[in-house]
Amino acid sequence: MQNELLRAPIPEITPARVEDALVTHGSGIQIMLSSFIPIDASLQNNLDQIDAILKQARQIAPNTVLDLGVGLNPITQKLLPQCHSLIVVVEPVPSTIVQTKALLQNLRDLGLKDDSIFVVLVSRTRLEITVPNNRVQNELNVELAGVIMPAPELSYQATLRHEAILTHQPDSIPSRQYLKLAETLLHAKEIKA
Numbered sequence: 001m002q003n004e005l006l007r008a009p010i011p012e013i014t015p016a017r018v019e020d021a022l023v024t025h026g027s028g029i030q031i032m033l034s035s036f037i038p039i040d041a042s043l044q045n046n047l048d049q050i051d052a053i054l055k056q057a058r059q060i061a062p063n064t065v066l067d068l069g070v071g072l073n074p075i076t077q078k079l080l081p082q083c084h085s086l087i088v089v090v091e092p093v094p095s096t097i098v099q100t101k102a103l104l105q106n107l108r109d110l111g112l113k114d115d116s117i118f119v120v121l122v123s124r125t126r127l128e129i130t131v132p133n134n135r136v137q138n139e140l141n142v143e144l145a146g147v148i149m150p151a152p153e154l155s156y157q158a159t160l161r162h163e164a165i166l167t168h169q170p171d172s173i174p175s176r177q178y179l180k181l182a183e184t185l186l187h188a189k190e191i192k193a
Helices: 002-007 015-020 038-045 047-060 074-082 094-109 133-140 152-160 173-192
Strands: 086-090 117-122 144-148
Touching: 002 015, 002 038, 002 047, 015 047, 038 047, 047 074, 086 094, 094 117, 094 133, 117 133, 117 173, 133 144, 144 173
Parallel strands: 086 117, 117 144
Antiparallel strands: none
């Protein structure tokens, strides 16, 4: 359905059509899935349609989350001005830290304010082979908004059950880390308001 929207003339991208393209996850959130068909990657060049879809999605759900992927491609650069907050995910490995430092500077150069950028450290490997959290903060010269530790078994089990980690094991360490991140983002939103 989202592919049809990406091919549609702008006037045909209505709230009803965008709502029809949403899939409800078991946790209750609505998601617009991207295509898994390789040839559909060319649809990412339909910037006007993407922009129109986002505007309609924000009317349906004021709290809209976009996964902008990696880098600052034309889509990301077009959508960034519409974002109230930006979560930058960094892994605690040297090459990613260098890339994230450059990305943060690029975002500032594009006019994003530091108080709208939240850096979250997500570790997917054993802690003993990663850069410590405080070193990541120092190298990026930012305070981390959140730290999510590795939980591969828990992630795998939640994925098998089509559940979020938070609903699969609400008392787990990663669940508490996600909740703490959510509280940080909500608090920042209240301060801005």
